Amino acid sequence: MISSHLPVLQVILPLIAAPLCVILRQGTLSWLLTTLVCFMSLAISSCLYDQVMTEGVISYALGGWLSPWGIEYRLDKLTVFMLLIVNGVAAIVLLGARSSIPNEISSDRLYLFYTAFLLNLTGLLGVIVTGDAFNLFVFIEIASLSSYAMISIGRDRRCLYAAFKYLIFGTIGASFILISVGLLYAVTGTLNMNDIFQRLPDVENTRTLTTALVFFVVGVGIKAAIFPLHLWLPDAYSYSPSIVSTFLAGTTTKVFIYVLIRFIFSIFGYDTAINGGTFNNLLMMFACAGILYGSYLAIKQDSLKRLLAYSSIAQLGYMLLGISLATEAGLAAGLIHVFNHAIIKVALFLSVVTIIFYCKTDSIIQLAGLAKKLPLLTSAFLVSGLSLIGVPMTAGFISKWYLIKASLQSGYWGLVVVIVFSSVLAIIYIWKFIEASYFKSSEKELVALNEDQKTPCLLLFSLALFVIANIYFGLDSSFNVELANAIANDLFRK
Template sequence: MIAHLPILQVIIPLMAAPICLFLKRAQLVWIFSVLVSGVAFLISILLLQQVMDSGMISYELGGWQAPWGIEYRIDTLNAFLLLIITAISTIVLLAAQTSIEKEIAKSKHTLFYVLYLLSLTGMLGIVSSGDVFNVFVFLEISSLSAYALIAMGKDRQALWASYQYLIMGTIGATFMLIGIGLMYQMTGTLNMQDLSQRLPEVAQTRTVFTAFVFVIVGVCLKLALFPLHQWLPNAYAYAPSIVTAFFAATATKVAIYLLIRFTFSIFGVSFSSTTIPLQTLFMALGLIGIFIASTSAIYQTNIKLLFAYSSIAQIGYMIVGFSIATVTGLTATLLHLFNHALMKSAIFLALGAVMYRLGSVQLSNFQGLGRQMPLTMAAIVVGGLSLIGVPLTVGFISKWYLLIALLEQGWWPIAVLILLGSILAVIYVWRIVEVAYFKEPLANQALVKEAPILFLVPIWTLIIANIYFGVDTRLSVQVAQSAARSLFGVTP
């Protein structure tokens, strides 16, 4: 059984999705979905432990040896991503039954879990696969279910957000498919390991340059890198709260994984950072994204929209770390993948609790909420402090490594810009704190109660993780450094 863990990671949620249709009661479907996601989480722990102890795992499907057959290839990088995706999925699902009561029609509850598990399957497949065409297939599974999940939001604007994401997502997927097709034309293979060996022989051809550009643009659309981010704010703001909490912590992280995988493992570091000036371009786009998105967040009155813009800014930090093109810079990016997932899933779950009680997440409705929903608001504040990068939170660890990476290169002006970006986060977090703690409750919501226990348990599990991994960094830093070193070919 241990030998089959790579395929079980993907097959279990894929098989579970249609089974949900045969379970009549909504509560039974919820319990089943939590168990399925929990099993995937346990498998991801075992895979990460195995990779850290024994090295890369290669799993050949159907007994066909790679590159002729499809291969699942698990190394430190994707084992780390599998852990993030399955952990967040399981914790978020704990609050799903309570949350969707108020946000999704009862007749659609079973469909919600089917689509959720399909989206989870797609993300796990993208991360596990060692075949670039399979990456595209799983990307479509994840994306199509994501469009439907976003459209389930109770506000009619959810339909527009879903349609907007559909158009942009389809363009991104098409760009990636064209790039993959051109790579296949030049090498005759779709296996990632095989591509990494054959591409250098034809690296200076126009076809490979074109393939690289198409793939990178397609991935950047998926990860919402400025200025290709227009689909993200509305998608996060108007999707059901559970969907936002899951996607904010995982979807863009999977896209950043693809960016790293294509640039480091397939095309190679020298091609990606020297043949094409990707480093300078990404550094500029990352910094511009931080400032424009953070500034936009300051002026939002819908709190989900505020934190959606914040997510675009946080993607900017990851891209800056990636663009430094050093082991420390990539370590900072991988750390922030993990840490940002903890922050944003906690914040959006807490906003889901506010939505459950108030039916709105407008800033004006937060008046006096610090006294009425103390545990929920405390979670939002701690999550906000983590976004800012306050010591003893995970956000501090990410920015510390990012600043070290910049100073190692002597790029202190960019380090100063990173600190200024954090000050902008202080402003938009403070707006929420001011309204929630320093203003009297509105007359029509004087009897607001604290969130239900099924909300508070997952919210505070994530908040405690925000603090724990901000103090004890052994797991996150060790895995991130190991993944970064292996991608640069540096032996420990």
């Protein structure tokens, strides 16, 4: 009985829990509730994964109103793939939040943080499951508003400015998506994604449709921080409480990459969207520029969080690159990287969270000689860093392998050059920290360790989980690779 309502439970559960947190008004209790909800949510998404894999696409009519009149939740393989990523990151990151968040957010605001977190999760999950274009916009705004709140909640006053900047950019982006939805409604008279897809061939090659596509891509580009629309991202990641950056890096931008894929394949239809090659050539150009730009700026940063933020811009370029190849192999490579980058970046950010927990700073210069004091922690960073670079036996290598292979199969030699060159840049920026922490002996006691801190067991546990995942998915990538291939196959056949 309940199993048929899982799609809606996935979204409702965190939504109900959010106000409960406000009622609880207490940090620890809210944390317990939030963690519980996240793990239940994770369990729901694994059940959904099972259902979709065995029974195929699930269509759920919200409130019993059948589509196209009511809102439809539509779950296919891509949906459950994203659900697993978002829920997995959320649940495990929250475990780590227990130890680190009280240092960065004043205790009387803790419950508000958890409320915002749950709302954000609601929004992201909603974006993923919904099959209704306007509903998607609403969920995007739920996710965005709560993430502005999460960013601005920290003790560091700069986070306020970062949040405001993000709010302005994000609102413009969401409004662009709204315009696009409006134009689509104007030409098709429906908001159901599947329905739009069916009716679009009648209005093919109209200017309204092209305009809708352009507004959509720009809007989602802002939200997903695709170069050159990424300006909000470095500030938002580097000034917000570090666990928030971790969560955002692992989920938000990837969900918007999902939205991009969903609109291109399930709404506009692939042939309309690529528009004779112009569209994906443009995407490819921006992807390459983003990869090089992000990697280059990452090298120049001293703050680890900012470094990782710029690296994220580059990595988003990889995902976009995969999509822009306009082949099944390319799309699969992009999706594989969505998955792998989630575990890589979260592992890196979690190690930075732990570093900040111990040392109260994320400046590379000040962290010289860290490896002598926290050898395990720096090696965790090293392993995830190697994964980011794409060293064999780590998850990052799998992504690079498929990306390069897909570009070679499409005959784009230039892309291979871009990918390997940016890997070299990645070596430089990861090595900057590794060299400072392992091989520079600080003249004075630069690293002020908070020895009296209790060992953050949960934080270390979640970090360890992600580091192990980096190696595990480097050795046995059958799960994500096969799923990504199946998704790409489905999307292209549609």
